[in-house]
Amino acid sequence: MNNNRKTLLLTLGATFVIMAMLVAYTTSLMYRSSDSYIHELGDDKASAITADLENYLETARSVLWVAADTVDHMVAKGATNEEIVEYITRESANTASQFDESYTGIYGVINGQYVDGVGWTPPDDYDPTARDWYLDTVAAGGQPLVVSPYVDAQTGNVIISICKALTNKYDVLGLDLTLTGVQETVEEININGSGYGFILNYDGTVVAHHDSGEKGKNYSEDPDKAELFNKIISVDKGNFDMVIDGRNCSVFVDDVLDQWHLVIIVENSVLLKDTINVLIVSILVGLLVFGLISTFYILGYRHERKVNKSMEEMKANEQKREYEAKILMLEKSAADSANKAKSDFLADMSHEIRTPINAVLGMNEMILRESKDEQILEYSANIKSAGNTLLSIINNILDFSKIEDGKMSLVPVEFDTAELINSLINSISERARTKGLEFNVDIDESVPSKLYGDDVRISQVIMNLLTNAVKYTENGSVTLRVKNKGIDDGSVTLRFDVIDTGIGIKDEDLEKLFMSFERLEEKRNRHIEGTGLGISIVNKLLTMMNSKLEVDSKYAIGSTFGFDLKLRVVDAEPVGAFDEKNRNSRIEPDYIVHLNAPDAKILVTDDNGMNLKVAVNFLKIFGITPVTCGSGAETIELARKERFDIIFLDHMMPQMDGFETLKVLKDEDLLQGAVVIALTANAVVGAEEQYLKAGFDGYLSKPIMLADLEKILRNNLPANVIDGTVSNTPEEAVSSSSALSAEKARALGLNVDAALVYACGEEDFYLELLTDYANAAYEKCSELTSYLDNNDMKNYSILVHSLKSSSRTVGADEISDRAKALEDASKNEDADFVKEHHGSFVKDLKELAARILG
The missing domain is CATH 3.40.50.2300 (Response regulator)
Structure with a gap:
């Protein structure tokens, strides 16, 4: 008995030591992992806010760049200051309507005189050439510059300016931004609901702060803040720990356009609060488990016979589990x-x-x-x-x-609605005619003529339904009906119905309809070919397109299979009436x-x-x-x-x-x-x-x-061996041989009328912008590809944002829309979307550039 007691004590002691070591190890591991995760979270948070701030500033730079280039062009053409003021006044109004109240208007120095787009008249002693924004911009040598915060002479508010010198180096155009948007961003900064943030200028000036009372202070001159400022400057981008106001804190720093530093400060005890709670729970659970183990050991010591019996039962159960595991392994191997x-x-x-x-x-x-x-x-x-x-x-x-x-996966493209419907009609009408069925078509004339979606899968769904309708209908008719349920926010909802007078489906068989490899009434329908997969595939494809199949069937009377589909409208012009006599006058290749x-x-x-x-x-x-x-x-x-x-x-x-x-x-x-x-x-x-x-x-x-063969040939043959393509319209034939002109640009599908607004209505200037756009396209495509190869989503987002704006400026609206989609995806770090669409975007942009320059 004494030996049993010693064995019990040794067992309990060893168990306690092992569990204590395990708890200590897991506690240390969890603490290190949590600390590493939190610091990564803070760095990611700082990077995301930095990206928002840079995009905020980059938007202003883009607006100013377009205005500066236009004014530069007007100065070169000899425009008067009155004409320039009229232009920047108009652009200031456009900017105010397009952006928020943070943008206060365009102004500058032209031909030695101050010009203002919001009608402000400076005091007599106001010398714009002595202002920091003018001096710093001239010193920058033509590059856009974000001027350090200063007090605006007009409003008395602290603002920043985005400025750019014109070609002559002494004329300057600027756009003021209030710090309202930056302050709002800073006030919302936190990590898991804790901490605060602020922005420092490179000289130590507080640009924005969670505590508005701190704005304008210079931390480099404040003895209490100098150490923090020096540490921020030395780190530049990353994180460090520091005692601030007597508390251990984590400080996260990121660089904003090489001029500002974004700083986020969170108290360590708050950051690690959840981790510490988890560790405490872990220790308590460990103690509870040890107590349970001890209880079982003691019960086992007191009831040895009962334990031996339990062990025998456990052994039997273990053998049973091993047997079941072998069975499962055999079943898995068979599967x-x-x-x-x-x-x-x-x-x-x-x-x-x-x-x-x-x-x-x-x-x-x-x-x-x-x-x-x-x-x-x-x-x-x-x-x-x-x-x-x-x-x-x-x-x-x-x-x-x-x-x-x-x-x-779905591959959405622009497609012609009439072509899709005609293809379905031509594919099924002969089958219906062969069986002596009447094939009816009821197409709503208001259906838009061009839509955006996966036309291949849409056709596959409808074709499967039509094929089934013809298969299971011996007498009567099959009808294809397409209805326009309305257009909302650029998208149309279409209702597709396939109606037959066939054999119908029993109520108890409706659930089987969607099962794979399942055929209804096999004995009755044994003469009808098929795999039993058609409706299953239809249902799965509709699910991928955010739709579902609806079935209304009466046995021995007929069935209606229908679904709603929401598609983006490319051209809202109605498709019109379908002329039966012109659909299939002669059998032709597809x-x-x-x-x-x-x-x-x-x-x-x-x-x-x-x-x-x-x-x-x-x-x-x-x-x-x-x-x-x-x-x-x-x-x-x-x-x-x-x-x-x-x-x-x-x-x-x-x-x-x-x-x-x-x-x-x-x-x-x-x-x-x-x-x-x-x-x-x-x-x-x-x-x-x-x-x-x-x-x-x-x-x-x-x-x-x-079609597949031509696609491979077109994508892979050298351009010099392709002897041209068939011109689909007289306009295309003209555009391929004519010099660059507004007419050619229109023939290329560019929105010339909208683009001329950005060029002050001057066609020559627009064509100059268009040529520059095409010449720059190849280099920008190479840069985009390089950023993608390096998984640099930040720079990818910035460059594709620029392409979005420049494409819209020259009227390449479709390219601009695709650039915006890539910009949104890259900002959200959606690398899969970018990789999927990057190749076709670059290819189409290069082709457009070649056609412009050709």
Whole structure:
């Protein structure tokens, strides 16, 4: 018994020591982690406030820059001071209406005389050239300058000035800002509801302070504040601990435009209050756990037999848990195997089915383009319909896989409403006619003609509903109805309904409608093709577009499938009436080619001869005669002898597949700048990422679609081999050959009328600004890309903000809107959005610049 007592005491003692050590270690770790987190939080808070202040000042600088450039231009043109005063008065009024009351108007010194945009007449002894704002600006040599705070001669308030010297170096234009906005920002500064902030000028003057009584004091001359000031200057940007007013405090410092210092001071005891409370709770919990353990040990000591029995039960339970764990492991292994089998099946099915579909649809496309025989064209149309049905089935399976794996994303673009609806009508009307169904179209004439959204996914949703309606309707009609529910704040809500007189759905089957791979009344509908995924995909896509599918069905009578969709309006002009007789007068190819590149050097590699024929015929549509081969080894030999612009390389080939071929091409440095595009029928989830990771520059899925092929050619062929594009309008043909003019700018889609307002109505000056804008675009695009590569969201935000303003100034409204979206994202540190949209933004900006300069 004594041995048992000693064992118990030793066990309890060891347990207490171990738990004490554990509590001490976790307490220290939690304290260090909390301290590090809080300091990071403070630094981030300071950086965010600094960014707001700099944006606040940068807005004023942008306004002044535009005004200064205009006045500079007017001075060069010999404008009088009265004309200049009239202009800055107008701009001061515009500034007052566009911004808050912090902006007090534009003023300056022109031709040695003081000019003022708000009508202030200075006293006789007022010498503007002796004021700090004038002297400091002239000394800055033409760069915009934020002048140190001073007392305004007009209002007697403490203000700051944004000033810029004109080209002649002695004329100066300025814009005053009161410190109201800065003071309001400072008064709201806190970290987790505690602390205060203030702003120091570089000379120690308090610009703004949580305690308004501190404003205007000079901390460099105050013995009580000198140590704090010196410490702030030495740190410049970061944080430090210091005893302030007898309390241990954390001080966070950030630099504002190399002139001010933002300072945030928080008492350490307040910052760490929650951490200390958590540590106390942790210690108490540890003691409670130790007490419980001790209680169990004592109970075990007193009831040894009962404990032994409990141990046996625990052992049995442990064996049971081990057995259950093994079962779970086997079930997990089976699930993983099933998922792998599904992925392998999808990959094999994708390749094995899409490869022959590529040949069928590709050759059929050539029949549609080359045949003149109406009977053959009708046969070809039937082939196309059947092929597209088969392709739709496999695409549904692949789309479902993408959605389930979270790889499906929306790609919004501007699209023509009439084109989208006509495409749906043309795609479904033949199926309805074949079944003897009446296909009705009820399109609200007030629907806007151009919208912004993912037209591909919208078409997919409506097409799935129309296809189902035709499938499950034997007699009667199918109706597509689109209604305008109203436009609000630049967006329209459209109601889409697909109405049929089909077999309908029983009430008890409605819930099954949204289940994957579930088909209703399988025995009754066994003759109807499909996977049971259509409605499931529709529902998931509508959820991604912030909508939902609504179903109203009566068994044996018919069904209505509908949804509301909110889309941004690009052009509010009504779409008008749809003329049935002009919709489909003759069977035509779906896609009109816009690119011609007879000098392009293209190599196509595919071990399937039929696929090679399809690729060759498709490329001939673009005026290209490609080189072809059937293996990786031939590709390597051809690359050794000749340089190509683009190499279309099939993935799955015998002996040497596409991955192995690409590795040899890169190892032997045979590409010489050629772009390598993966040509494959493997369209499962993750395929594109797989090819890009392997070193391919792009990815083209079979069956090949002309639109996808043209996009790859346009994005990757050198500009000098493209022999122009098809001009869609007479205006475009004129603009491509004419010199830079306001008419050409309008033809390029620029808002010239709005831009001329910024250029004082002078067309020559506007064209000069437009040329400067285009010349600077390439360098700014390079700078933007560099900032993105370095994950420098702060400078990215500043530069894209500048592009937003300059684009609006020259009338590039669409570019300006996209720049604003990137600016908002970069300010919010949304790197994913920036990375997703940066490439297309830079590409379109460069293309616009090239068209302006061309």
